Amino acid sequence: xxxxxxxxxxxxxxxxxxxxxxxxxxxxxxxxxxxxxxxxxxxxxxxxxxxxxxxxxxxxxxxxxxxxxxxxxxxxxxxxxxxxxxxxxxxxxxxxxxxxxxxxxxxxxxxxxxxxxxxxxxxxxxxxxxxxxxxxxxxxxxxxxxxxxxxxxxxxxxxxxxxxxxxxxxxxxxxxxxxxxxxxxxxxxxxxxxxxxxxxxxxxxxxxxxxxxxxxxxxxxxxxxxxxxxxxxxxxxxxxxxxxxxxxxxxxxxxxxxxxxxxxxxxxxxxxxxxxxxxxxxxxxxxxxxxxxxxxxxxxxxxxxxxxxxxxxxxxxxxxxxxxxxxxxxxxxxxxxxxxxxxxxxxxxxxxxxxxxxxxxxxxxxxxxxxxxxxxxxxxxxxxxxxxxxxxxxxxxxxxxxxxxxxxxxxxxxxxxxxxxxxxxxxxxx
Amino acid sequence: xxxxxxxxxxxxxxxxxxxxxxxxxxxxxxxxxxxxxxxxxxxxxxxxxxxxxxxxxxxxxxxxxxxxxxxxxxxxxxxxxxxxxxxxxxxxxxxxxxxxxxxxxxxxxxxxxxxxxxxxxxxxxxxxxxxxxxxxxxxxxxxxxxxxxxxxxxxxxxxxxxxxxxxxxxxxxxxxxxxxxxxxxxxxxxxxxxxxxxxxxxxxxxxxxxxxxxxxxxxxxxxxxxxxxxxxxxxxxxxxxxxxxxxxxxxxxxxxxxxxxxxxxxxxxxxxxxxxxxxxxxxxxxxxxxxxxxxxxxxxxxxxxxxxxxxxxx
Numbered sequence: 040x041x042x043x044x045x046x047x048x049x050x051x052x053x054x055x056x057x058x059x060x061x062x063x064x065x066x067x068x069x070x071x072x073x074x075x076x077x078x079x080x081x082x083x084x085x086x087x088x089x090x091x092x093x094x095x096x097x098x099x100x101x102x103x104x105x106x107x108x109x110x111x112x113x114x115x116x117x118x119x120x121x122x123x124x125x126x127x128x129x130x131x132x133x134x135x136x137x138x139x140x141x142x143x144x145x146x147x148x149x150x151x152x153x154x155x156x157x158x159x160x161x162x163x164x165x166x167x168x169x170x171x172x173x174x175x176x177x178x179x180x181x182x183x184x185x186x187x188x189x190x191x192x193x194x195x196x197x198x199x200x201x202x203x204x205x206x207x208x209x210x211x212x213x214x215x216x217x218x219x220x221x222x223x224x225x226x227x228x229x230x231x232x233x234x235x236x237x238x239x240x241x242x243x244x245x246x247x248x249x250x251x252x253x254x255x256x257x258x259x260x261x262x263x264x265x266x267x268x269x270x271x272x273x274x275x276x277x278x279x280x281x282x283x284x285x286x287x288x289x290x291x292x293x294x295x296x297x298x299x300x301x302x303x304x305x306x307x308x309x310x311x312x313x314x315x316x317x318x319x320x321x322x323x324x325x326x327x328x329x330x331x332x333x334x335x336x337x338x339x340x341x342x343x344x345x346x347x348x349x350x351x352x353x354x355x356x357x358x359x360x361x362x363x364x365x366x367x368x369x370x371x372x373x374x375x376x377x378x379x380x381x382x383x384x385x386x387x388x389x390x391x392x393x394x395x396x397x398x399x400x401x402x403x404x405x406x407x408x409x410x411x412x413x414x415x416x417x418x419x420x421x422x423x424x425x426x427x428x429x430x431x432x433x434x435x436x437x438x439x440x441x442x443x444x445x446x447x448x449x450x451x452x453x454x455x456x457x458x459x460x461x462x463x464x465x466x467x468x469x
Numbered sequence: 470x471x472x473x474x475x476x477x478x479x480x481x482x483x484x485x486x487x488x489x490x491x492x493x494x495x496x497x498x499x500x501x502x503x504x505x506x507x508x509x510x511x512x513x514x515x516x517x518x519x520x521x522x523x524x525x526x527x528x529x530x531x532x533x534x535x536x537x538x539x540x541x542x543x544x545x546x547x548x549x550x551x552x553x554x555x556x557x558x559x560x561x562x563x564x565x566x567x568x569x570x571x572x573x574x575x576x577x578x579x580x581x582x583x584x585x586x587x588x589x590x591x592x593x594x595x596x597x598x599x600x601x602x603x604x605x606x607x608x609x610x611x612x613x614x615x616x617x618x619x620x621x622x623x624x625x626x627x628x629x630x631x632x633x634x635x636x637x638x639x640x641x642x643x644x645x646x647x648x649x650x651x652x653x654x655x656x657x658x659x660x661x662x663x664x665x666x667x668x669x670x671x672x673x674x675x676x677x678x679x680x681x682x683x684x685x686x687x688x689x690x691x692x693x694x695x696x697x698x699x700x701x702x703x704x705x706x707x708x709x710x711x712x713x714x715x716x717x718x719x720x721x722x723x724x725x726x727x728x729x730x731x732x733x734x735x736x737x738x739x740x741x742x743x744x745x746x747x748x749x750x751x752x753x754x755x756x757x758x759x760x761x762x763x764x765x766x767x768x769x770x771x772x773x774x775x776x777x778x779x780x781x782x783x
Contacts, residue, residue, distance in 0.1 A: 240679070242673075243650070243675065245612060246591070246612025246613065246650065247610070316590075316595065360569055360595075361569075362589035362591055362595055363589065363591045364610070365589060
């Protein structure tokens with residue numbers, strides 16, 4: 040590979056607290072050789088590809104902490120190839136994949152399979168997550184140590200929560216010793232039983248059973264209480280309400296160490312968007328009120344929420360074209376993650392650097408991976424985007440195999456132009 | 470060469486009766502006025518008309534029902550339609566057919582009206598997107614039961630000559646009740662003041678947002694009410710999960726002649742049926758023809774459904 044120099048770039052790299060006009064040089068091994076306003080053309084070797092970024096924004100490739108790939112078992116919804124294409128066209132170069140496949144990733148042989156399959160078929164960096172409990176039944180813990188040694192990045196039961204407090208206490212106790220990352224979905228099943236959407240006026244009008252925000256809050260409170268006794272690496276996958284945020288604020292202020300994620304859907308949509316039974320907006324955790332949404336945006340600003348995830352869940356039409364209560368939950372979103380997040384910059388809710396931080400360096404720190412940064416020597420995973428260009432989301436144009444986007448026809452501002460993986464061009468909008 | 474037009478797109482999509490929420494005041498009043506004309510007919514010796522002759526009406530019931538189903542059945546027949554009733558609670562769904570597939574199958578038979586009852590809220594809305602004929606909601610989940618609210622309104626108008634300015638109490642299991650929701654929308658729309666009365670565990674959160682006052686006390690909730698609508702309380706909800714016992718419920722929320730005294734002195738009682746005598750209502754009170762409108766509700770139900778069939782069938 041020839042060396043590359045990116046010139047005329049607005050470089051935003053929160054890992055170096057950088058937001059400046061400058062250049063980036065990528066060496067022949069696909070690593071960052073030099074970056075910033077002081078980087079000069081002559082630092083590169085004489086044979087070099089020049090890429091004029093034309094004053095667009097250049098950031099580290101996005102790290103998405105929560106996406107579902109259908110392999111194995113659900114290839115008709117998404118596979119490694121289609122997920123990679125979708126991710127790269129959204130500027131995402133690293134993905135944490137969820138273990139709720141069929142069969143589930145809860146044993147060593149499945150990890151071997153998924154890593155080999157990913158290496159052959161995927162063209163992004165994959166970080167597979169393993170099941171927290173066997174068969175995700177919330178009863179028996181999986182082999183944290185062995186699975187980690189095979190390459191599992193963290194442990195989660197994805198849409199399921201360990202309900203038994205004693206089991207959860209033992210999981211956290213064991214995990215605290217060997218240093219693995221626990222990624223919890225926080226939902227009390229008895230409180231959310233049969234629930235489809237947020238409990239309130241909309242659930243009354245649509246006649247759907249509601250999910251109270253207490254269902255989320257009570258598990259967060261339980262787990263954070265356990266965390267005082269068993270200080271493990273603990274991450275809350277996605278929060279959805281102001282009440283949860285209040286608990287998180289109290290605990291973070293007291294100096295407790297844990298991290299928190301939020302889905303881009305809960306930042307960009309609220310329960311009113313469900314309209315007349317739009318099943319593509321049936322999500323878990325559910326969309327809540329506008330007040331909740333605003334509090335989540337503020338939670339990012341205040342540093343209470345660390346990462347934004349796409350919560351990319353491809354579902355085929357048959358799983359969605361059903362009465363609301365029977366329809367599957369989840370929406371695709373890896374391609375639209377960054378453009379949708381940019382809404383919060385354009386409407387002046389968040390500074391651009393904060394948004395990029397939650398999509399790059401913050402997830403990398405939680406996962407303890409050397410991604411999400413363009414420091415000298417780092418892998419040259421790069422996303423270049425136009426901050427202002429307008430476009431409209433059309434499901435049929437998205438690259439994901441399933442087309443269940445929650446934001447069909449939404450007007451966007453800002454679009455990915457190019458994506459590089461280890462210095463190689465892997466996506467080009469033109 | 471003959472030009473084949475694309476006939477798959479639905480032209481002039483028919484109007485559906487999916488819920489009171491989607492109805493304008495004008496539409497509601499049109500249905501009620503139309504229904505009035507059928508009351509006398511239903512009491513006369515020759516009850517058959519041929520307004521819907523040659524039309525096909527399919528009753529698609531995914532949930533067991535006696536009165537609503539027979540009411541729609543009779544209404545269709547009295548207007549001269551060919552009526553087919555499909556009891557779906559034990560058929561195709563168990564073979565794994567989805568609602569959409571069922572809709573497509575029926576649609577291929579060219580019905581003019583589909584009446585649907587389904588346990589899932591929003592099922593009629595989904596069905597209406599997939600068929601070429603009018604869809605009438607005969608009750609979906611806990612969302613709406615529009616023809617029940619319309620027949621309740623007609624019954625009230627028939628007795629009280631108006632709805633505007635009346636005070637109406639709806640008592641019982643508001644949380645799980647589609648009848649309550651449809652009535653809240655319709656009575657509000659027609660200018661009544663609505664109180665809902667229920668134990669806290671059967672009262673939906675933020676129900677006030679639908680434009681009602683909520684009470685957990687019969688005495689306060691019934692004060693100066695002209696109409697008292699009682700709702701059915703289902704057995705499985707009485708045994709500890711939502712309420713301590715049947716006995717305790719009857720003590721605080723069962724309608725007795727003593728509690729009825731809190732309401733205005735010429736107050737009338739309604740119930741969508743079937744009644745749990747001695748649970749939500751005292752058995753003598755339910756049969757007292759001076760205060761109970763239960764039989765009239767059933768009678769006028771047929772008239773309201775005839776009006777709906779006539780108006781929505783094209």
